[in-house]
Amino acid sequence: MEELLAENALTISVPEAPGSLGDKGSLRSESLRNQNIIVQFAKEVIDFSSQYGNETSISYTARNLAGGANIFPSYGDFTQACVFRTYGPWWKKAPSARKPFERTPKTLLSDDYIEITFATKVYPIKLDIYETYNPGAIVRLLACDMNVGTDVDTGLSVCQWVTLWQGRPEESTRQSRIFSPPLKQCPFPTDVLRLELCHDLAPYYVDLDCVQLHGTTEPVNNFSCMRLHSEQFYVKDGDRDNVMSIMTGALKDLSLEPNPKESNTENQYISKEMKQITRENETVKEEMKNLKQTNNSDSVSNNGFFDLLPGEVIQIILSNMDLSGLCNMAQTCSHLKRHCYDSLQYIELNLQPHWTQVTDTVLYSLMKRCSHLLRLNLSWCKNLLLTINGVDAFLQCCGSELTCLYLSTCKFLNNDCLMSVVQYCPNLRELDIDSCLQVDSTGFSQLKNLTMLQRLNLYRTYIDTMSLTAIIRSCHDLQHLNLGSCTCLHFMDDIAEELGNNCRKLKSLDLWRSRSISHEGLSHIYTSCRDLEEIDLGWCPELKSRTLCFVELTQNCTKLKKLFLTANRTVCDEDLLAIAKHCKEMEQLDILGTREVSAFAAQRVLENCKKLIMFDVSFCSGIDFPMMETWKKEFPHCEIKKSYQN
């Protein structure tokens, strides 16, 4: 026990709670009496979806979430914080934004996640999240049990994720805070937690300082500190007004019945229904039976109004339901089941919000319905739940028509898996494999066979110059390319030259934190890709304003809507005046961290770029806060950002 304790963990004895002895067995109350609360900071960050900082850096990187508080109670934009890549609604409005999926539940809105480990396994009682800049983005907390056991069929170890809390994003209070949401009782001791964030309401980057976990080594009997909030199980949805919502609502009520036994295990509505998918042929749950019985007794021979409705209308009604609703609906009666299993209902399949439940079995059961699948999102799915075999089989069966495949941060994606993607999905137009760190040049070199690609996201992967060159040479239709934080691309100028020669349709290009792109490389882009609408040149230190590369970029690419020149210390008034003169379509502009611009030039941008909705002038010493206030009144349509360290 003592060995297990983290260095920074301290123990507090819990006074015995009165009344806890009442109906409990003597053995358990005995253990409660000896209960210690262990308080510990995160030991290590093991996984995350994106980060602001450089991969090898200690500034603004995800790993800063480990350890104790460095910033709190200060409030502001500090380097010691854990910061994610994006914030606010801006990224979803940019030309490179992905088309949202149909059937995405409105309540599951996480944009980013981070997973942390602790030194000691505990039953969580309380989690303190130190939010030191723009708090309010955390929407979900999950705990992982790595010791569930092994799968009977595959022999592989499996894990289980349980939601401890779920909520909606809040408006930032512009104060640092310790956020301790009420946690649901966790049925197992855990040392792996996951935080999910939604950046929609964040006015600027969200900074997290540290995470402190309070927990006990034995399960707590009276879990008084955590009352069960019904809303944390599932869905407040007042906004759905079709006939079906009444039925799904009824179903929801059924599954929300406070069942103390179940609250200990998988209480989430969604997990239930996913299980039900897999148990199609088994006995259906009791409440489902009840519902069927009531349905049947009402209309044994006919299905009431549903028989009167033409099939197409039912299909249209069903198309408004989210995936969980659709799966549930299939359980109501055979008539609706037939409609719910129609492959036209599965043109788009977004499994990212359901990543905790996506297993091989789930994919197998969905396979039959997805023969016309066009878009598939498997982002965030876990390799301990989902295996290459499952994905492989699914793609083999449903991949032939697939045009969009999103596999962000999928650990199961290795070279072999990427090869089967290429083999089974020859029609892919969009492929996201950002943060897939298991793939190397062997896998990437296969991508050149996907000649129809229009969109390729390689953010934070180990793509190398050779493979990328081959891809660019064979994919002439590329419109969106994300090469942000790719540490193995040492010759970005060569890449840029290839892009200029082969991909003249390029609309968006993300070169965030490229250390090698220089004005020569950039010149190939702006002379050839005149349709460019978005380019991210943030943290590219080799681009120098004195070479006039920024001026020429704006002169040549007048369609630019988003231009990020973050932390380019050389950006000067001349560049801003060129933007004001040529880029009338500009919507988002970031010139953070330059000392060379004056308020005058920035004002010219605001005056001339009428469509500007976001302008980041943080850490520009030439622009002061009083100036900002004047501009805010004068240009109310534009959000002007100026970050600060207190």
Place this chain on the structure above:
Amino acid sequence: MQSIALFGRQIARAFITSIQSEFRPNARPREPLHLVTGTAGFSKSLTKNQAFKKWTFGDDAYFIARNKVADVIGVADGVGGWRNYGIDPSAFPRSLMELCQRLVVENQFKPQTPASIIEDGYCELLQQKTPLIGSSTACIVALHKEERTIYTANLGDSGFLVIRDGEVVHRSQEQQHYFNTPFQLAVAPPSQEWQVLSDSPSMAQSTSYRVEEGDVILLGTDGLFDNLSEDMIVDYITRMKDKREENVQVQTTAKNIAEKAHQLSFDPDYLSPFALSALDAGIAMRGGKPDDITVILAKVSCQPEET
């Protein structure tokens, strides 16, 4: 008479000094070595509005950081010339030292390659959102506790001495481009990138040296070494013999050394080490060299520290 004049000058020039000692209880069975440290220093400039900042003396900055494998101390001396461009010369060395400290505390370094701390610290400096401009020298000494060895890296004219039994047994070598112009790390504004002297962090000179219990390591900026000869420094350190209250002694000695150096730096007739090297360079001058002074004194100790 002379001392009265000196006193007057000292009044005229505001100075700051700080006292700092750090301890860490060490309860390992084999009792590896660690450093008992004391720091002292003076700022040469008037500090009217400038609030006292942690870990700085004027344009000098320092840090003391410890992790499981090593105790690390370091100093950086900011180049004052930036003041003419309206840039605070202390910001650069201060940020550099803060980042080096974080690298040590967060175990992002190898004690055996202290030059990489300077290099990584400099890279991190460029990763800040705030555009930082300035230049500084840097000197880092890392004691590997188990190996009982110090690993050092030096860039520029700050330096260190290792003193054993009243003798200097190991020292840093000064790196200068020419007289009074040390090697330095720099970040220049874009318009002056070509004019500013900037050396690569990889130019840092690295050494390693096995130390014993009782050795004393003195780390200082040029403000110290330009005004106080080695003999005088050694003299101060040999007086520190008593084993009791080690930390208090180390701190007092550091303070005495810094005060003496500060006093001599304003003596117009004193033939300082700086004046001597000026003579070597063909420049006739006398007296001390008023400068920011930082002294970190670290005694290599084995006994568990009293708290």
